[in-house]
Amino acid sequence: MIEVQQLSKTYEDPGGEEIAALTDATLSCAAGEIYGLLGPNGAGKTTTLRCLATILAPTAGTATIAGHDIVSQSEQVRRSIGFVSATTALYARLTPRETLHFFGALHGLQGAKLEARVRDTLSLFAIEEYADRPNDRLSTGMKQRVNLARAVVHDPPVLILDEPTTGLDPVVSRTVEDAVKTLAQSGKCVLFSTHLLDQAEDLCSRLGIIAHGRVVAEGSVAELCAQTGSSNLRGAFFALVEDRLEPTMRDE
Template identity: 40%
Template sequence: MIEIKHLAKKFAVENPKKLSEQERKDPRLQGRFFHSVKDVSFSCKQGEVLGLLGPNGAGKTTTLRILSTALKADAGQVMINGHNVLENPLIARKKIGFLSGTTGLYGRLTGRENIAYFGQLHGLTAGEIASRIDELANLLDMQSFLDRRAENFSTGMKQKVSIARAVIHQPELVVLDEPTTGLDIMATATVMEFIQRLKSQGTPVIFSTHHLDEVQELCDRVTVIDQGETRFDDTVEAFSALADGKLHQSFLSVLNQSQVKGVA
């Protein structure tokens, strides 16, 4: 069980004059601080897939980076099976597999070497690493390029290796930040199948996306964030019911209600 409770994160604005007109109008800008995440809460049970939705700049990536301990929250809790991982980042990194928006692969290393390196960081033995790489290569269809240098990879190849690297240690929770962005149809299908497999194994998955068809196909729950706050957190069925099964309209409905509350 993963529970995120009342997360908050603000950033100092170094030079307010360099802000865009849209940023100046954002109600999260207060004095010399921008409150990227103000109050975000949601939960995800074992074997569930949660889709994290929101417009650009809503606070999704900041939320996921806090969850992965790449950023330190100003307030709130992240509980994974009873452990407050924000209080112990080392435990968090053992329990969570995180894929950020940028792959960050080492270009001079092969795909296999990139994955193996992270296996070593997680304390896996050479035998465990070799076995996991073979398994992941089959699941993610990486055999044809696994032993090539990463600097020559396509976007899809990089994403597959990055996902394998994130789950090499068989984490208790997998967090994916827009995992299919920039991928072709075949690579997207492979990633979607991999998420389905994690779900079938009982591993909870939280992923952000702008593709509502992915939400419809994969997700059990939906959380919508807007202007740094949770605006919706419920099942896919409840989300779909907001607009007679039309997820796009459901999403717009949640945002419209958010804006009305903001004006009020």
């Protein structure tokens, strides 16, 4: 479903300096799988996911989503994905129902089909109760549920979730995680980025460890432990990430 080959992205900072946010990232993710992109803040998770969501154009490398190239077939890619990030917000003056309607329509759904999808999605995420309240009067947890519903209203085969639980309390996080699991069980390919080790271990079938713009290791928790000779994911993560830290940072 998601195939990423040596994807790179360099930015230019306001001073004109080039910054490599992502270098030669390679990973793949199949249908029904939850793939966790695990890394510290600033490691390149968001850049990777934004490139895959076609918001950013990669400077080198290729990636396909559901068989579509992210550069040359960006529109088809956007049709096949649902995208939620920690920073995406909802339109404050719309209601959840209107939000789903709007995004469904942008995805080309119309008429009775659109109505049915909106109804189904509202019930899937248990939003019906507050479906007609303005978004800005919803609690944080409700909002994130609506956000997820917004991302899947067009029933995409692939979900790209960029730290969707950041800023949520454990209870709300749990509901989001449950929703993600349900979606994966229904056959969706989920790419999930996080910096929380427990969440990654609990949720993801496979992990990619990302640090300093590079995917440094890939595999299941057991594989990563074996690779680093650690007894748990925590040990493996630090072994992999610290190995890549700048010498000056390690000395400190």
